[in-house]
Amino acid sequence: MVLLFYGIAALVGYAFVQLLEIAMKWIVNWLLFISMGAVLAAVGGKVDYEVDGVKFEGYIENAGSKAPMVLLIHDWDGLTDYEIKRAGMLKDLDYSVFCIDLYGKGVRPTEIADRKKCMTMLTGDRPKMRAYMKGALAFAKEQGLDTDNCVAMGYCFGGTAVLELARSGESLKGFATFHGGLDLPKGQDYSKVKGEYLIMHSITDGMAPFSQLAEGLEKAGVGAQLICYTGAPHGWTVFESSRYAEKQDKESWNLFIQYLEDVLK
Numbered sequence: 562m563v564l565l566f567y568g569i570a571a572l573v574g575y576a577f578v579q580l581l582e583i584a585m586k587w588i589v590n591w592l593l594f595i596s597m598g599a600v601l602a603a604v605g606g607k608v609d610y611e612v613d614g615v616k617f618e619g620y621i622e623n624a625g626s627k628a629p630m631v632l633l634i635h636d637w638d639g640l641t642d643y644e645i646k647r648a649g650m651l652k653d654l655d656y657s658v659f660c661i662d663l664y665g666k667g668v669r670p671t672e673i674a675d676r677k678k679c680m681t682m683l684t685g686d687r688p689k690m691r692a693y694m695k696g697a698l699a700f701a702k703e704q705g706l707d708t709d710n711c712v713a714m715g716y717c718f719g720g721t722a723v724l725e726l727a728r729s730g731e732s733l734k735g736f737a738t739f740h741g742g743l744d745l746p747k748g749q750d751y752s753k754v755k756g757e758y759l760i761m762h763s764i765t766d767g768m769a770p771f772s773q774l775a776e777g778l779e780k781a782g783v784g785a786q787l788i789c790y791t792g793a794p795h796g797w798t799v800f801e802s803s804r805y806a807e808k809q810d811k812e813s814w815n816l817f818i819q820y821l822e823d824v825l826k
Contacts, residue, residue, distance in 0.1 A: 605652065608704070609666065612696030617662040619697065620645050621704060622652035629825035630711040632698065632733070633660045634719035636799075637676045639669040643799065644716075654818065656825075657706050661697035663690065663722060680718050687725060687746060694726045710734060710825055712756075714817070715741055717796060724774075727754045735759065735824040737817055739798050743770035751777035758785035759820045761813045763793045788816065 605622040620640065631651055635644045640662045648658040663683060670676045683690040702708045712735040715723040720741010727736040730753035737759040743766075751774075758778055762771050771789065778785040793809040796802060800810075 605648075608700075610697070610700040612693050612700075615693075616666045617693075617697070618666040619662045619700075620648060620658075620660040621701075621706070622648045622656075622658040623704075623706065624652055624655050624657045626705055626707070628655055628657040628707065629821070630657045630659065630701070630707045631821070632701065632708075632711055632713040633658055634663065634694070634713065634715035634722045635660065636716045636796075637680045637718040638671070639664045639679065641669060646800070654821075656821065659697065659701040659704075659706055661694065663693050684718075684721065684742075687749075690722060690725055691729050694722060695729075695731070698731075708733075712737060712821060712824055714738070716798060717741060727751075727756070727758070729753065730755065732756075735820070737761075737820060739813060739817075740766060740793075740795050743774045745770070745773055745777065751781045754778070754781050754783055756783065757820075757824045758783060758787075759817060760785065760787045761816070762787070762789050763795055763797060764789050764791050765793070766795050786816075786820070788813070 606620070608619050608621050610617050610619060618640070631648075633644055633648055633651075635641065640660055644660045648660050651658045664670075664679050668679060670679050683693075698708055698711075711733050713723045713726055713731075713733055714737040715721070716739045718741075720738030720743075723736050723738050723741065724743065725746075726733075728749055728751060733756050735757040739761050740763055741760075743760070743762065760771075760774060768789075771787065775785075775787050778787075790797065790806075790809045790813070793806045794804045796804040797806040798810045798813065799805055
C-alpha cells in the first residue's frame with residue numbers, strides 16, 4: 562500500500578510539473594507576442610487590419626504617443642514604397658503616420674487597366690470608401706496614434722479620398738491634397754466640412770473643379786489655401802517618374818510641412 566501511494570504521488574507530481582511547464586511556455590509566448598507588438602508600435606512597419614470583413618495591409622511610422630499624426634492615402638496604384646518613403650520623411654520631422662490601404666491586402670495593381678478598375682470600384686461606391694477610411698482611423702486610434710490631432714493627406718486618387726472623408730464631416734484638424742481629383746460627386750456638397758484645407762493643384766489638370774471646390778469651401782466658411790502650379794504635369798510629386806517636377810515638388814512639400822506646423826498644435 563505504501564509503495565502504491567508513493568507511486569500515485571509520483572505520477573501526480575510528474576503531471577503537475579508537465580502542466581506547469583506547458584503553462585510557463587504559453588505565458589512566455591504570450592509575453593513575447595505582446596512585446597513584439599509594442600516594438601512594432603514604437604518603430605513602425607506593415608500592419609494588418611480589417612474593416613467590414615475585408616483585410617487590409619497598412620503601414621505605420623510611430624513618432625511617439627504625443628506626436629501629431631498624418632493619415633496618408635495612396636495613389637491609384639495602392640500603397641507602395643512611394644507612400645512609405647513619404648511617411649519616413651514625415652517621421653523624421655516627428656510626425657506619426659498611418660498609410661492606409663483602400664484596396665485590400667495584396668492588391669497593388671501595376672497595369673493601368675487594373676488601377677482604373679480598383680479606383681472606380683471605390684469612386685463608384687462612396688459609402689464603402691468612407692467606411693474604409695473611417696475604419697482605418699479607428700484602427701490607428703487603437704494603435705495609440707493621436708487621431709484627435711491629425712491631418713489627412715493624399716496623392717491623386719488619395720486626394721479624391723481625402724476630400725470624400727472631409728465631406729463626410731470627419732473631425733480632423735485638416736485635409737491636404739497633392740494633384741488630387743477635385744470633382745464634386747452628384748448629390749454631395751461641402752456643408753459638413755471641418756478643419757483647415759490645403760489644396761495643391763496643377764493647371765494642366767483643369768480649373769473647373771478647382772473653382773468649384775474653392776466656392777464650396779468659401780461657402781462652408783472654413784480656412785483654406787488653394788495653390789495652382791504652372792509647369793507641373795499631373796503627378797508632379799512622384800519621384801523618378803517622367804512627370805516629376807523637382808521645383809514644384811519641393812515647393813509643395815515645404816508648403817505642406819508649414820501647413821502641418823500651423824494646423825497641428
